[in-house]
Amino acid sequence: MVRNILITAGGTSEKIDEVRVISNFATGKLGLAVAKAFLENESMEIGKIYYLCDKSTHAPSHEKVEVVRVSGTQGLLDALKQILSENKIDAVIHSMAVSDYxxxxxxxxxxxxxxxxxxxxxxxxxxxxxxxxxxxxxxKRTPKVIGEIKKLQEGSLLVGFKLLTNVEKKVLIDTACRLLEKNRCDFVLANDLTQIEGDKHIGYLISADGEYETFSTKQQIAEGIVNSIDEKLRERSHGL
Incomplete structure (x- = not known):
């Protein structure tokens, strides 16, 4: 079965004036890795990947990838509303670091x-x-984008991301589980900024039952997300 995927990646930029913005340090590398993992997965046929990112974020170049450049949190929300209202999306990977203000x-x-x-x-x-x-x-506070995704398309699988800094593992996992429950995510990738450096990227992919897998690189995280999405979609297809 052909699958359509939506990925948000990188950070957002909130305009101050015509030449200045408020932004963050998100690089979008993990979003790129996830897109690549979907395209290289041999058990899943990809129809299209909608790749939403800021104009300064590097995006994949592939015939199956439609890059949608967004401006700020509201621009991201507008693009999500349009795509999710007009297209059947099997999974949303919301890795973008969205500004809180x-x-x-x-x-x-x-x-x-x-x-x-x-x-x-x-x-x-x-x-x-x-x-x-x-x-x-x-x-001023921005809208919580992740909370709108399931409202826009109930049937899409949703992978959320939670990044904290220098906290105990239990705190990180518990916080990510609350994000998962509040926003009806199917999975949440929990990570700590102090455990991300170079090729090293410790991440915990938490499922709705509270169980989680541990990964140590971006490639492992990306492949883990894709494999989990593939398995979940196969279960749905067989009515499990």
Whole structure:
């Protein structure tokens, strides 16, 4: 059976002005590895991979891959809504590091003081002057994209990702399990930033029953995700 896959990868960039953004350190390497693993898997026939990423993120080049460049969290959400409403997607691999905040507006410390401590942020057209000594950027929470995916297409398998920094393994696993349950994920890949360096990438692929597999490289993680998706889809096909 032909399978359609959607992968989000890399990080998001939230616009401050025409030349500046708020971003993160996500590289998109794991998303690339997952896309490659799907394309090289011999037991799964891939129809199309929709690959959603920021304009600065490296994307795969393949006839079965449609690269969709998105701008910011809202741009990602808009693209997901369009693709999931118009196409049958068998699995969504949501590896993108989505910003928790976007820019509500900017002001200066001087303006706040002149307004008696009140904050009235606005957007700047063009480029903010580099002569400003105390620029104030007001941020607002972004939508939780992962929570919308199953609402948009109930039948898609969903792989979420949870990244923490320098925590005990139990804390990491428990946090990832809560993410899985809250967002109705089928799997969550839990990892700790302190365990990612070069070729080393420790990851725990947790399934809905709380069991997990441990991997030590991006390639292993990618192959583990693809194999788990393949097995789950085969179970569905046989009514198990």
């Amino acid at each position: 976007s820019v509500r507006g900017v002001t200066t410390l001087e303006e706040i003081q002149n307004n008696g401590g009140e904050v009235h942020p606005g957007f700047i057209e063009g480029k903010i002057s580099s002569d400003i000594d105390d620029l104030v950027i007001l941020l």
